[in-house]
Amino acid sequence: MSRGFYTPIRFQEVYTIYMKDSIVRKLIEEEKKRQKSVINLIPSENYCSKDALEALGSVFDNKYAEGYPKARYYGGNQVIDKIETLAQERALKLFGLKKGVWHVNVQPWSGANANLAVYLGLVPVGGKIMGMSLTSGGHLSHGQKVSITGKAWQPVLFSVDGVTETLDYEKVKQLAIQEKPNIIVAGFTAYPRVVDFKKFREIADACGAYLLVDMSHIAGLIAGRAYPSPFPYADVVTTTTHKTLRGPRAAMIFSRIDERELNKKIDKALFPGLQGGPHVSQIAGVAVALKEADSPVFKKYAKQVVKNAQTLAKSLQKKGWKIISGGTDSHLLLVDTWMGGVKNENGVGGVPGKEAEAMLEKEGIICNKNTIPNESRSPFDPSGIRLGSPAETTRGKKEKDFEKIAERIDVILRGVKIKRK
Ligand code: DSN
Numbered sequence: 001m002s003r004g005f006y007t008p009i010r011f012q013e014v015y016t017i018y019m020k021d022s023i024v025r026k027l028i029e030e031e032k033k034r035q036k037s038v039i040n041l042i043p044s045e046n047y048c049s050k051d052a053l054e055a056l057g058s059v060f061d062n063k064y065a066e067g068y069p070k071a072r073y074y075g076g077n078q079v080i081d082k083i084e085t086l087a088q089e090r091a092l093k094l095f096g097l098k099k100g101v102w103h104v105n106v107q108p109w110s111g112a113n114a115n116l117a118v119y120l121g122l123v124p125v126g127g128k129i130m131g132m133s134l135t136s137g138g139h140l141s142h143g144q145k146v147s148i149t150g151k152a153w154q155p156v157l158f159s160v161d162g163v164t165e166t167l168d169y170e171k172v173k174q175l176a177i178q179e180k181p182n183i184i185v186a187g188f189t190a191y192p193r194v195v196d197f198k199k200f201r202e203i204a205d206a207c208g209a210y211l212l213v214d215m216s217h218i219a220g221l222i223a224g225r226a227y228p229s230p231f232p233y234a235d236v237v238t239t240t241t242h243k244t245l246r247g248p249r250a251a252m253i254f255s256r257i258d259e260r261e262l263n264k265k266i267d268k269a270l271f272p273g274l275q276g277g278p279h280v281s282q283i284a285g286v287a288v289a290l291k292e293a294d295s296p297v298f299k300k301y302a303k304q305v306v307k308n309a310q311t312l313a314k315s316l317q318k319k320g321w322k323i324i325s326g327g328t329d330s331h332l333l334l335v336d337t338w339m340g341g342v343k344n345e346n347g348v349g350g351v352p353g354k355e356a357e358a359m360l361e362k363e364g365i366i367c368n369k370n371t372i373p374n375e376s377r378s379p380f381d382p383s384g385i386r387l388g389s390p391a392e393t394t395r396g397k398k399e400k401d402f403e404k405i406a407e408r409i410d411v412i413l414r415g416v417k418i419k420r421k
Pocket of ligand 1: 044140189
C-alpha cells in the first residue's frame, strides 16, 4: 500500500483517544481498526483531517445558537458569530463567489435537510420538483416517492437514455416543458459523467423553473477544478461537506442574491422552518476543511481522484466487466455485475449487486450495491455495484494501486460458485 501523499491519514495519530468510558472507547478503536484494514471504495465517504475532527469534538458543541450571525435567540454568541461568518467567507472564496452576489448558509445538518430547506423556501407545498429517478442515479431527496420530498411535493422524474446510459437533455427539456415543474434538480449520487449545467439552465428557463444543483458528490472536484462549476448557471447550489470535499458531515446552501430574495426565503425555511439550533462544532469543522480545500495540494488531490476512478473503470473494462455509460468523468463508476458480469472458466458468472458487495467485503473491499439504468432487479438486490476513488486517494493511492484493486475485484467476483439460469 502506498503511503499518504496529499493529506496522509495516520490513523494512530488522528484517532488516539483517552476517554474514560471504556466501552465506547473500545468501539471507536474497533472502528478505527476496521477503517485501517479495508479498501474503501464507497464514493460518498472520505477521511477528514485531524484538525477538522478536533473542531468537531470541541466546546462549540455546548452552545445553542438559534438564528444567524448577529441575529440570535440566545446570548453568548460572540465567538459563534465569528466561526459561522468565517465558514461562510471560506465557502464563498473556495468556489470563487463574490460576497453580495452569492449567499451561503452553513447551518444544514446534512444534505437531505439542505435540499428540503430549498424546496420549503421556494416551492409551495403541492408544487412540482423535477429530479432524476433513483435507478438513473438520482437521490432520495430529489423528489422520490419514499422521501418527504416526493410526498409533500409532486415528483417529476427523468431518467438517463436507455442505450447511452447518459442524460438526453432534449428529452429532459421536453418533459420539463410538458410538466412545468417549479424547480429542477440537477444532482446525482450515481451518475458518473460530467453534467452539462448550461443545458440545465436552458431547460429551467424554458419552463420557468428554478435551477437547483446538488453538487454533494462532486463538490471537492469542483473546488479542485477537476469538474465544471455549476455556479455560473444555478440559482441555488446545495452540497454536503464530507464526500469529495473531505470535511466533516454537514451541508451548505449557496443562493444567488437578487430581487427574488432566494437567500432570505431559504434561510427562513432552514431556520426556523426546518431545523432548530445549528451544530456549531460541525460548522467549525467545515471551516477547517474549507481552508484545507483551498490549496494547491487539494487541487492535486481532486485531479488524482478522477484519474484513479478512470483507471479503475478502464482496468475492469479490460477484464470484461460492463461499466455503465462506458466509463467515468468523475470520482465514481457503476459496474453492472449481473447481466454485464464476467463468466469464469467454469462458465459461471454474473453476480447480483448484493452478493458482489458481500463477496468483496469478505475480502476487505468495501463498496455498495447499486441500481443501474434499465434496472431489472430490485433496489434491495440490484444489478450492480457503485465504486469510487475519493477515500483511497486520500490515503495516497495512485493509478497503479487502482489497477491492482481492479485485479482483486475481478478475481474475487470471478470466484462466484453458484451457477445461475
Ligand atoms: N448516501 C449518499 C451516497 O452514498 O451517495 C447520498 O446521500
